[in-house]
Amino acid sequence: MRLRGRKGIRESLEEQQGFVVLDPRSYKGKWSSLFGNDRPIYVEFGMGKGQFISQMSYRNPDINFIGIDMYDELIRRASEKAKLAWAEREVEYPPNLRLALANVEYAEEVFAPGELERIFLNFSDPWPKARHARRRLTHPRFLDKYCGLLNDNGEIHLKTDSQTLFEFSLNSFADYGLQMTNISLNLHREGPNEEHVMTEYETKFVGQGINIHRCEVIVGKEALSRYQKQRLDKYGLRPDKPGQPEEASSERA
Numbered sequence: 001m002r003l004r005g006r007k008g009i010r011e012s013l014e015e016q017q018g019f020v021v022l023d024p025r026s027y028k029g030k031w032s033s034l035f036g037n038d039r040p041i042y043v044e045f046g047m048g049k050g051q052f053i054s055q056m057s058y059r060n061p062d063i064n065f066i067g068i069d070m071y072d073e074l075i076r077r078a079s080e081k082a083k084l085a086w087a088e089r090e091v092e093y094p095p096n097l098r099l100a101l102a103n104v105e106y107a108e109e110v111f112a113p114g115e116l117e118r119i120f121l122n123f124s125d126p127w128p129k130a131r132h133a134r135r136r137l138t139h140p141r142f143l144d145k146y147c148g149l150l151n152d153n154g155e156i157h158l159k160t161d162s163q164t165l166f167e168f169s170l171n172s173f174a175d176y177g178l179q180m181t182n183i184s185l186n187l188h189r190e191g192p193n194e195e196h197v198m199t200e201y202e203t204k205f206v207g208q209g210i211n212i213h214r215c216e217v218i219v220g221k222e223a224l225s226r227y228q229k230q231r232l233d234k235y236g237l238r239p240d241k242p243g244q245p246e247e248a249s250s251e252r253a
């Protein structure tokens with residue numbers, strides 16, 4: 001097999017423009033128009049080689065999916081996987097799927113408030129050392145971003161093999177006042193389930209007999225207003241501008 005250099009990968013991605021999005025910031029607030037409909041948008045942050053998002057898009061034609069990763073080689077591999085998953089339907093590319101090159105750190109520059117309905121975090125890097133906790137994709141600083149981007153039906157679905165990341169995430173969601181549901185410490189206890197779409201990492205870990213942890217988080221309107229009130233009470237933060245302190249009392253008079 002001939003390995004492609006960086007330039008070759010870029011060229012192959014540029015050839016797939018429309019399906020592959022290399023300038024995701026220019027679609028902020030406009031993703032629905034890229035799909036050509038108003039269906040809900042589900043995003044996987046850190047999709048890797050794209051098995052999950054490809055199969056989810058194939059099985060759920062009434063939902064729009066976006067797979068995000070920060071490495072162009074992974075976007076290229078995911079695009080191949082997606083075309084394979086959709087091969088039977090003989091489409092040029094999956095109509096309800098886009099693959100975007102982006103870093104979750106800058107998610108607010110890529111999506112407008114309320115533009116997303118669901119965020120999947122599948123086997124996100126666990127960053128097991130406590131001093132790296134801020135890099136975990138369920139750190140409160142990321143939840144701040146997600147909560148701003150999700151709509152009134154918003155949910156976050158998390159799967160991981162890492163006990164450290166799972167415990168940290170549950171605490172992080174709870175501190176945020178978010179409701180958790182369908183929590184499992186061993187998702188595949190009952191054996192293979194055709195309904196359940198697996199990721200590459202999941203397939204590998206399940207094959208090694210490692211338990212998969214999963215939970216769903218409800219980020220509806222109520223949860224958000226509860227959270228904002230909590231922050232207001234705790235830190236004197238303004239509910240309309242999370243992260244910004246209230247103006248000095250003398251200026252408010």
Ligand SMILES: C[S@@+](CC[C@H](N)C(=O)[O-])C[C@H]1O[C@@H](n2cnc3c(N)ncnc32)[C@H](O)[C@@H]1O
Pocket residue numbers: 045046047048049050068069070071074102103104105122123124125199200201202
């Ligand atoms: C451990 S892999 C999991 C891949 C896939 N979700 C799976 O379950 O097979 C984590 C992925 O997240 C991506 N990733 C990590 N941090 C990211 C970030 N800040 N922004 C975008 N992608 C990120 C990595 O490039 C990698 O592909």
